[in-house]
Amino acid sequence: MDEKIMKDPSKKLTKNDLMNVYLRHYQLLGCFNYERQMSTGYAWAMTPVIKKLYGDNDEKLKEGYQRHLEFFNCATSTAPFILGISCAMEEQYANAKEGEFEESSINSVKAALMGPLAGIGDSFFWGTFRIIGVGIGAPLAVKGSILGPLLYFLINVLPSELVRWFGFKAGYKGGSEFLTRISANGTLQKLTEAAKVLGLVVIGAMIASMVVVELPTDININNAKVNLQETIDSIMPKLLPLLITFGCYGLLQKRVSGTWIMFGLILLGIIGVALGILK
Structure with a gap:
């Protein structure tokens, strides 16, 4: 995975660090719970990054774990894109001077992306590709044809793996470039505030419509x-x-x-x- 060059980086994620995060994302549903859903799996996936960037600072190390133990729920096929962005933002935060980067924006971006990407992942992979793959592959598999599992792999599993891999790369690579640019001109702070306002509006609407x-x-x-x-x-x-x-x-x-x-x-x-x- 290509590494982005930052100005005077004191801490930099390597290809090995990023690969460890990617491989750990397959355990996003590990320790799934009904209170914070995939939070434990997300924190587990981010552990190599947190240790690498904050291993010499116990307070920031603890904050990093707590940050990624917040509520998270998304389709597993599209979640790596958010993980990639989280890696880029953590790297940006670790190298920023005091007051230059608002760490709450890391979770704000996660919260803003997990809903739309969950809808995309569930619609395509759970609601479309999986059903088509099973519909075509299952009858062939019952008859003993090797084409059954092979077609299911080509129709559902392969597209999912491609989206996971290239989504993670795009999230980290694009996230580094994007965050460097919007941090410099103050756009990140404005987006964070907008995300907070939008979240409060959505919660207010949910209270009125869903709490009886x-x-x-x-x-x-x-x-x-x-x-x-x-x-x-x-x-x-x-x-x-x-x-x-x-x-x-x-x-x-x-x-x-x-x-x-x-x-x-x-x-x-x-x-x-x-x-x-x-x-």
């Missing part, structure tokens, strides 16, 4: 029926879902496990409905 918390339709107050839910919505629509979301976020900030929060919400729902507090 409703109170009983009517309650009796001195023999008068009051629609409590409509009263609250007249003050602020979707106020209860927002409060529940803020409560969960506060618990996550206190390092309460997402799994325990999920069980707590289930228990709250059961008790609330049984007591007539929730609809």
